[in-house]
Amino acid sequence: MKLLVCISQTPDTTSKISFNADGTEFNAAGVQFIMNPYDEWYALVRACELREALGGTVVALNVGPTANETTIRKALAIGADEAVRIDSDPQGAGFVAKQIAEYARAENFDIIFFGKETIDHNGSEVGAMVAEHLDLPYVSYASKLELNGSTATLERDIEGGVEVVEVDLPFVLSASKGMAEQRIPNMRGIMTARSKPLKEVAAVAFEDATKAVQFSLPPSKAGVRLVQPDQMDELVRLLHEEAKVI
Amino acid sequence: MVLVFAESPRGQFKKTAFEAVTYGKKVADLLGTSCVALTLGTVKDAGELGRYGASKVLHIADNAFDDFDSQSVAATIAEVAKNNAASVVVLSHTATGKSVAGRLAVRLNAGLVSGVNALPTVNGAALRVKKSVFSGKAIAEYEITSAIKVISLMGNAVKPESMGGAVSVETASVGTAKGRIRVKSVKTQEGIVPLPEAEIVVSAGRGMKGPENWGMVEDLATTLGATTACSRPVADAHWRPHHEHVGQTGIAIRPNLYIAIGISGAIQHLAGVNNSKVIVVINKDSEAPFFKAADYGVVGDLFEVVPRLNEAFKKFKAG
Numbered sequence: 001m002k003l004l005v006c007i008s009q010t011p012d013t014t015s016k017i018s019f020n021a022d023g024t025e026f027n028a029a030g031v032q033f034i035m036n037p038y039d040e041w042y043a044l045v046r047a048c049e050l051r052e053a054l055g056g057t058v059v060a061l062n063v064g065p066t067a068n069e070t071t072i073r074k075a076l077a078i079g080a081d082e083a084v085r086i087d088s089d090p091q092g093a094g095f096v097a098k099q100i101a102e103y104a105r106a107e108n109f110d111i112i113f114f115g116k117e118t119i120d121h122n123g124s125e126v127g128a129m130v131a132e133h134l135d136l137p138y139v140s141y142a143s144k145l146e147l148n149g150s151t152a153t154l155e156r157d158i159e160g161g162v163e164v165v166e167v168d169l170p171f172v173l174s175a176s177k178g179m180a181e182q183r184i185p186n187m188r189g190i191m192t193a194r195s196k197p198l199k200e201v202a203a204v205a206f207e208d209a210t211k212a213v214q215f216s217l218p219p220s221k222a223g224v225r226l227v228q229p230d231q232m233d234e235l236v237r238l239l240h241e242e243a244k245v246i
Numbered sequence: 247m248v249l250v251f252a253e254s255p256r257g258q259f260k261k262t263a264f265e266a267v268t269y270g271k272k273v274a275d276l277l278g279t280s281c282v283a284l285t286l287g288t289v290k291d292a293g294e295l296g297r298y299g300a301s302k303v304l305h306i307a308d309n310a311f312d313d314f315d316s317q318s319v320a321a322t323i324a325e326v327a328k329n330n331a332a333s334v335v336v337l338s339h340t341a342t343g344k345s346v347a348g349r350l351a352v353r354l355n356a357g358l359v360s361g362v363n364a365l366p367t368v369n370g371a372a373l374r375v376k377k378s379v380f381s382g383k384a385i386a387e388y389e390i391t392s393a394i395k396v397i398s399l400m401g402n403a404v405k406p407e408s409m410g411g412a413v414s415v416e417t418a419s420v421g422t423a424k425g426r427i428r429v430k431s432v433k434t435q436e437g438i439v440p441l442p443e444a445e446i447v448v449s450a451g452r453g454m455k456g457p458e459n460w461g462m463v464e465d466l467a468t469t470l471g472a473t474t475a476c477s478r479p480v481a482d483a484h485w486r487p488h489h490e491h492v493g494q495t496g497i498a499i500r501p502n503l504y505i506a507i508g509i510s511g512a513i514q515h516l517a518g519v520n521n522s523k524v525i526v527v528i529n530k531d532s533e534a535p536f537f538k539a540a541d542y543g544v545v546g547d548l549f550e551v552v553p554r555l556n557e558a559f560k561k562f563k564a565g
């Protein structure tokens with residue numbers, strides 16, 4: 001079993017988000033960066049569980065600069081066997097997908113894992129792009145994955161419910177809640193992560209046809225208007241006449 | 247031409263399809279071209295899409311599409327887009343759209359922005375579109391420069407608008423390979439508007455003290471024609487089903503009205519709901535962080551406030 005887990009680095013969930021004065025760049029000053037939670041909690045942990053049950057190798061892959069190696073080492077501490085960093089400063093999903101696909105093409109992975117989306121651009125794009133580059137089936141928002149030989153059974157989140165699907169290896173998936181439980185790396189994991197292989201691969205050229213050109217902050221709320229708990233007719237009136245939502 | 251892929255899960259269009267066609271028509275007007283809708287598989291009354299601005303509906307009736315596979319759907323949309331010289335392809339940012347959009351962009355060598363929430367602006371041959379990023383904490387504007395562009399539209403971002411009558415449906419076919427994913431079963435709650443599409447959401451958290459108390463939440467939702475949701479601890483404790491969980495790890499929603507009952511408003515919860523148009527928070531703790539993100543607040547015991555609010559809504563609906 002050869003499993004690839006694609007991990008992204010994102011600002012921590014609780015980070016205050018800001019941009020430079022003309023709104024063209026994210027302001028990274030004082031921001032704590034983490035492994036994208038869905039990549040870590042769901043994709044990586046499920047891949048490690050499958051390797052523990054069935055044997056094989058889990059490779060963690062990141063497309064990013066040297067500074068991302070702390071995040072990559074964390075993936076190794078959680079349980080990935082080896083890691084690959086495709087050296088670049090990616091600006092868009094198309095570029096990232098192209099890099100992953102070029103690397104994975106020659107490696108014949110059985111399953112390529114992604115988190116359901118990243119918590120920065122919230123696009124949910126890269127998994128589908130990689131699947132298309134590699135001509136593989138893609139199961140998005142998978143909340144459950146079981147393997148039976150070379151056949152996988154998955155549950156995927158759809159609007160208001162779940163869909164149960166079956167697919168033969170190899171394939172690509174994006175993982176959502178339910179796939180696995182978060183793992184805190186233990187001391188042994190952290191120690192062994194230091195000596196696990198982390199290979200650097202050069203990026204291939206790719207011109208993204210989509211670019212983020214302007215960032216802004218949403219208009220701030222006017223502040224909460226409190227209604228007394230025995231004045232619910234007043235709240236209904238406000239929702240009807242002022243907010244116009246009922 | 248602007249091509250809109252109108253999803254028809256289990257043979258029926260949903261609101262998201264009408265939103266996508268409305269949006270596609272407005273994009274087409276901006277570009278001085280027409281809007282054509284594409285539907286795949288079994289569908290009732292495909293011509294209905296004309297009401298929302300499609301000048302023509304292409305229907306590929308092959309029922310192999312009734313079992314969803316992103317690969318065959320993306321390949322088919324790409325073929326239709328090429329055959330009709332589409333300049334923009336619009337999808338819905340749904341479970342289906344999220345699986346298809348990236349594939350389609352690769353196939354068409356197109357720039358993609360997924361989850362847009364406003365009409366584009368035209369900048370020469372490029373389009374600029376906005377979406378919410380950093381889990382609702384910021385807005386980003388993207389420029390797409392490729393000849394053909396793919397956009398997926400966030401639910402509840404535009405209102406479906408009636409802009410004409412039903413139109414003729416043209417049966418089409420393109421020879422694309424069958425998908426390799428086998429759909430074994432689909433479990434959905436019929437008769438309930440799914441959360442991403444709901445205009446009013448009544449959501450409750452740990453303050454409810456136990457699943458046995460949810461009756462009042464359901465009553466309130468029934469009065470308002472709302473969909474029920476819950477916070478993460480509630481779903482984790484199995485008080486409510488997983489698919490009701492809104493927040494960062496659950497579903498991100500943007501209803502017109504979000505009523506949060508007994509939810510403290512942790513940042514991870516807000517990440518899933520902060521795009522709601524109006525937020526009402528009911529909590530006994532006046533220090534609950536949710537009040538900072540709310541438009542209207544009630545500091546009080548939810549077990550008294552919620553039934554009272556339900557009565558007030560009933561009176562309003564009756565009167």
